[in-house]
Amino acid sequence: MFKKKACLVxxxxxxxxxxxxxxxxxxxxxxxxxxxxxxxxxGQVSSFGKSGQNGxxxxxDQVNKAGGINGRKIKFLFEDDEGKPDTAxxxxxxxxxxxxxxxxxxxxxxxxxxxxxxxxxxSKVPMITGSGTNPDVTKKGGEYVYRxxxxxxxxGTVIAKFASGDLKAKTAAILYDNGNDYSKGLAEFFEKGxxxxxxxxxxxxxYATNDKDFKAQLxxxxxxxxxxxxxxxxYGTVGNIAKQARAIxxxxxxxxxxxxxxxxxxxxxxxxxxxxxxxxxxxxxxTSKLVIAFQKEYKAKYNLNxxxxxxxxxxxxxxxxxxxxxxxxTDGPSIKEALAKTNLEVVSxxxxxxxNRDAIKGAVILKVDAGKFNFVKKLIP
Amino acid sequence: MKMKKExxxxxxxLTASIILFFILTYLMDTEILxxxxxxxxxxxxxxVILAVSLNLIIGVTGQLTLGHAGFMSIGAYAAAMITIQxxxxxxxxxxxxxxxxxxxxxxxGLPTLSLKGDYLAITxxxxxxxxxxxxxxxxxxxxxxxxxxxxxxxxxxxxxxxMVLTILIIYNIARSSQGRAMMSVREDEIAAEAMGINTTKxxxxxxxxxxxxAGIAGGLFSHYLMYIKPEQFGxxxxxxxxxxxxxxxxGSLTGSISSxxxxxxxxxxxxxxxxxxxxxxxxxxxxxxxFRPQGLMGTKELSMRMFDKFSKGSDKDAAIKGK
Amino acid sequence: xxxxxxxxxxxxxxxxxxxxxxxYTMVYGIIGLINFAHGDVFxxxxxxxxxxxxxxxxxxxPTLLIAMGGAALTGVxxxxxxxxxxxxxxxxxxxxTAIAMSVLLENLVRLKMTTDPQTYPExxxxxxxxxxxxxxxxxxxxxxxxxxxxxxxxxxFIVFKTKTGKAMRAASFDKDAAALMGINVNSIISITFxxxxxxxxxxxxxxxxxxxxxxxxxxxMPGLKAFVAAVLGGIGIIPGALWGGLIxxxxxxxxxxxxxxxxxxxxxFSILIIILIVKPSGLLGxxxxxxx
Numbered sequence: 003m004f005k006k007k008a009c010l011v012x013x014x015x016x017x018x019x020x021x022x023x024x025x026x027x028x029x030x031x032x033x034x035x036x037x038x039x040x041x042x043x044x045g046q047v048s049s050f051g052k053s054g055q056n057g058x059x060x061x062x063d064q065v066n067k068a069g070g071i072n073g074r075k076i077k078f079l080f081e082d083d084e085g086k087p088d089t090a091x092x093x094x095x096x097x098x099x100x101x102x103x104x105x106x107x108x109x110x111x112x113x114x115x116x117x118x119x120x121x122x123x124x125s126k127v128p129m130i131t132g133s134g135t136n137p138d139v140t141k142k143g144g145e146y147v148y149r150x151x152x153x154x155x156x157x158g159t160v161i162a163k164f165a166s167g168d169l170k171a172k173t174a175a176i177l178y179d180n181g182n183d184y185s186k187g188l189a190e191f192f193e194k195g196x197x198x199x200x201x202x203x204x205x206x207x208x209y210a211t212n213d214k215d216f217k218a219q220l221x222x223x224x225x226x227x228x229x230x231x232x233x234x235x236x237y238g239t240v241g242n243i244a245k246q247a248r249a250i251x252x253x254x255x256x257x258x259x260x261x262x263x264x265x266x267x268x269x270x271x272x273x274x275x276x277x278x279x280x281x282x283x284x285x286x287x288x289t290s291k292l293v294i295a296f297q298k299e300y301k302a303k304y305n306l307n308x309x310x311x312x313x314x315x316x317x318x319x320x321x322x323x324x325x326x327x328x329x330x331x332t333d334g335p336s337i338k339e340a341l342a343k344t345n346l347e348v349v350s351x352x353x354x355x356x357x358n359r360d361a362i363k364g365a366v367i368l369k370v371d372a373g374k375f376n377f378v379k380k381l382i383p
Numbered sequence: 384m385k386m387k388k389e390x391x392x393x394x395x396x397l398t399a400s401i402i403l404f405f406i407l408t409y410l411m412d413t414e415i416l417x418x419x420x421x422x423x424x425x426x427x428x429x430x431v432i433l434a435v436s437l438n439l440i441i442g443v444t445g446q447l448t449l450g451h452a453g454f455m456s457i458g459a460y461a462a463a464m465i466t467i468q469x470x471x472x473x474x475x476x477x478x479x480x481x482x483x484x485x486x487x488x489x490x491x492g493l494p495t496l497s498l499k500g501d502y503l504a505i506t507x508x509x510x511x512x513x514x515x516x517x518x519x520x521x522x523x524x525x526x527x528x529x530x531x532x533x534x535x536x537x538x539x540x541x542x543x544x545x546m547v548l549t550i551l552i553i554y555n556i557a558r559s560s561q562g563r564a565m566m567s568v569r570e571d572e573i574a575a576e577a578m579g580i581n582t583t584k585x586x587x588x589x590x591x592x593x594x595x596x597a598g599i600a601g602g603l604f605s606h607y608l609m610y611i612k613p614e615q616f617g618x619x620x621x622x623x624x625x626x627x628x629x630x631x632x633x634g635s636l637t638g639s640i641s642s643x644x645x646x647x648x649x650x651x652x653x654x655x656x657x658x659x660x661x662x663x664x665x666x667x668x669x670x671x672x673x674f675r676p677q678g679l680m681g682t683k684e685l686s687m688r689m690f691d692k693f694s695k696g697s698d699k700d701a702a703i704k705g706k
Numbered sequence: 707x708x709x710x711x712x713x714x715x716x717x718x719x720x721x722x723x724x725x726x727x728x729x730y731t732m733v734y735g736i737i738g739l740i741n742f743a744h745g746d747v748f749x750x751x752x753x754x755x756x757x758x759x760x761x762x763x764x765x766x767x768p769t770l771l772i773a774m775g776g777a778a779l780t781g782v783x784x785x786x787x788x789x790x791x792x793x794x795x796x797x798x799x800x801x802x803t804a805i806a807m808s809v810l811l812e813n814l815v816r817l818k819m820t821t822d823p824q825t826y827p828e829x830x831x832x833x834x835x836x837x838x839x840x841x842x843x844x845x846x847x848x849x850x851x852x853x854x855x856x857x858x859x860x861x862x863f864i865v866f867k868t869k870t871g872k873a874m875r876a877a878s879f880d881k882d883a884a885a886l887m888g889i890n891v892n893s894i895i896s897i898t899f900x901x902x903x904x905x906x907x908x909x910x911x912x913x914x915x916x917x918x919x920x921x922x923x924x925x926x927m928p929g930l931k932a933f934v935a936a937v938l939g940g941i942g943i944i945p946g947a948l949w950g951g952l953i954x955x956x957x958x959x960x961x962x963x964x965x966x967x968x969x970x971x972x973x974x975f976s977i978l979i980i981i982l983i984v985k986p987s988g989l990l991g992x993x994x995x996x997x998x
Binding site for chain 1: 417418419422423426516520526527528529531532535608610613615651654657658660661
């Protein structure tokens with residue numbers, strides 16, 4: 003008897019959940035303005051997703067407190083893509099067709115962006131990502147897809163130039179995850195940039211996405227005596243690699259990208275990540291008013307320090323909100339037009355878009371040392 | 384009008400599907416079922432093709448394979464590449480993907496299908512992973528970054544009718560003499576050998592046919608998502624398909640179809656649970672397996688008894704059907 | 707020289723796989739189940755250890771013991787709740803249950819501890835680089851190898867020199883006959899799960915220490931590889947799991963070094979397949995003639 007009842011309840015709940023949007027057509031001239039958000043809230047990069055969510059929720063509070071957009075409140079509808087491209091297309095379509103959102107912020111991972119972009123364009127719903135750095139996101143995404151972060155080719159070149167120009171490195175080794183598009187892309191572009199600056203890549207090793215043991219590869223790299231080693235991956239893996247490298251007496255500076263940016267890096271890497279350098283979107287040391295204000299409010303609301311993902315998603319959402327405000331209307335084409343004309347100062351810098359709908363934005367080089375990310379220099383394309 | 388039972392069933396299925404198709408298409412055209420639901424329907428159809436083809440291997444022939452997603456990926460990539468590079472018509476691309484998958488299924492099946500039970504499972508799992516690693520390392524296929532820019536050629540009509548075709552073909556194979564040979568392998572391989580049945584031949588046959596359809600499903604998949612990555616086809620995906628088959632009841636095609644429909648919709652319907660979704664979903668599976676371990680339909684098919692007076696030989700299957 | 711260094715890398719990795727593989731093989735030997743959730747018991751053990759070290763500020767050995775205990779408890783609970791009721795059901799149903807259990811464990815831990823990797827405290831087992839014969843050896847790798855050997859020896863003692871061990875061997879040989887001999891098969895099964903899980907839990911702590919960070923999904927790949935190792939050595943045979951684990955660790959390491967780091971997974975699986983084709987019951991497996 004119990005199991006029958008349980009089955010009945012479960013199927014009813016599911017049906018309700020599934021059909022909740024059936025046939026419903028939201029009004030687009032009155033009531034809350036609904037903006038969809040696609041982020042990896044579960045899965046292996048869910049900590050990035052959670053930070054992004056925090057940032058966007060903070061924006062929601064701020065905007066609504068100030069009266070919303072032209073008198074209408076905004077509401078962000080969050081959906082979890084689990085970091086997977088096919089889930090991203092499903093939940094993205096749900097937001098577009100079921101919830102009738104006027105725009106989408108996200109996804110976070112490049113893979114999901116590449117998958118969802120064409121669908122957004124097809125449906126004429128503007129999509130803005132704060133962190134999808136693979137060039138294909140906008141190239142293959144179509145005219146409704148915008149990105150507010152720099153792209154991997156730029157980031158890779160920035161690190162490479164810094165390595166050869168500032169650190170005077172003549173040789174470099176790369177250790178990257180060849181199953182991860184972010185890692186692989188960054189590695190490729192660093193190599194191009196480094197070689198173009200006259201450097202030589204003396205070792206290139208790979209690992210698989212969930213590998214924890216890098217001793218084999220590091221032992222191979224050590225005798226090639228590189229001046230620097232590039233680790234273009236996320237903080238969890240990087241911290242580990244750094245420790246294992248130091249354990250076999252590899253003492254050279256390690257380089258990385260924005261994936262390093264998290265307070266967790268120091269928990270995992272400890273002193274192994276001292277004297278390292280990364281390229282990043284913004285610096286927490288930045289004394290601009292916007293940065294300080296944002297950090298203060300974020301800390302007040304969540305009792306956490308804002309990290310790059312929180313900032314980037316906050317910024318992307320803010321730019322979208324601004325575009326909707328400027329457009330005055332909530333249909334896709336109008337918002338898209340307003341987006342294209344964006345010229346806004348946000349937490350991570352000044353943002354405007356080029357012909358490819360990529361942000362014209364600088365990068366910073368940060369020195370990783372003693373538990374902090376310290377500002378070194380700023381580079382503008 | 385007296386006709387063979389299989390033919391009668393086939394005609395009934397075809398008619399029913401055509402009616403269903405028109406109903407669903409109408410609902411989608413009038414936006415009563417909006418694009419989100421259309422998406423789910425397309426994915427259901429693709430999953431059914433995979434479940435039914437897997438059922439031929441696991442349910443009918445009793446060979447546990449954990450590498451089905453690998454063949455799906457072969458079809459997905461092959462069809463996508465040939466469309467992108469040579470711009471061939473869609474059906475040719477799909478066939479190319481399916482045939483390549485079937486061929487590789489043959490090459491893999493030949494040495495490994497002599498292994499038993501769990502050993503076969505781990506071997507097929509291994510092959511699935513090997514395929515995934517190989518794709519990740521081939522630059523021309525996009526490698527870890529995935530293959531994007533695949534023209535969106537799949538639509539509901541395609542997946543629906545290929546799904547119906549697959550079901551019909553597998554149904555007819557299962558009811559044929561080859562199918563009975565496959566079932567005898569499942570029931571008792573040694574006895575089957577003793578009866579003179581070339582068990583290896585039928586195991587390979589089932590495996591190749593199953594892989595062929597997995598490849599076709601893969602081609603439909605890649606031309607729908609427009610972007611594929613090797614990680615999507617890992618062993619966890621293969622496990623998904625095995626779950627559909629086991630849930631439905633091994634050897635039961637209607638079981639596979641219904642459980643696939645339910646299990647594809649379930650994660651969507653549970654989306655409102657957010658963080659708790661991946662706790663409720665496995666719990667639901669565990670509970671279902673606990674209280675109905677033989678799956679939804681066991682080994683029975685949807686009964687067509689009511690149409691019996693139109694056919695002859697109605698009790699021919701009694702000896703083979705259901706345990 | 708480098709070869710020796712890599713050999714140590716391979717061995718310490720191999721022992722970790724072995725500890726997990728033994729659990730797989732013991733459970734399979736007694737109830738014929740591929741316990742897909744075993745890799746996650748390894749993960750749970752790592753988290754128990756983390757809790758002990760960080761929240762209770764315990765030192766190395768007590769942490770190890772708590773992790774083993776916690777993992778054993780988890781394994782037994784999973785068995786009682788999910789597998790026992792299905793003991794007479796089709797094998798595939800239990801398989802699906804095991805897989806669902808695996809997903810459940812991962813997400814329960816994720817819910818409580820978040821996906822962010824947690825770090826084992828540095829001072830639990832301080833890292834000292836040993837310079838020996840021109841090699842730079844991580845002392846912790848040596849400790850892992852030593853502890854694993856100790857655990858395996860203890861296991862061998864239990865299995866061959868105690869009455870419980872005898873009962874375990876009897877039950878895995880023929881469950882029904884063992885029951886007829888007065889052995890409480892249910893408790894023997896639970897004990898088997900407990901011991902296998904405890905070993906996996908130990909592996910979890912060792913991995914947590916060696917690689918510093920643990921996350922809810924850390925059990926998937928090692929679990930898979932350990933399973934391969936168990937089959938490689940002949941599933942159901944404990945020494946087989948040990949050898950299988952070591953071979954997997956060494957093959958993985960050496961293929962990363964001498965062939966290519968990108969293909970090492972594929973190579974490891976290929977070796978498995980080749981060995982199985984040549985010797986279908988695994989390296990130490992006995993060819994059982996099925997009688998009709």
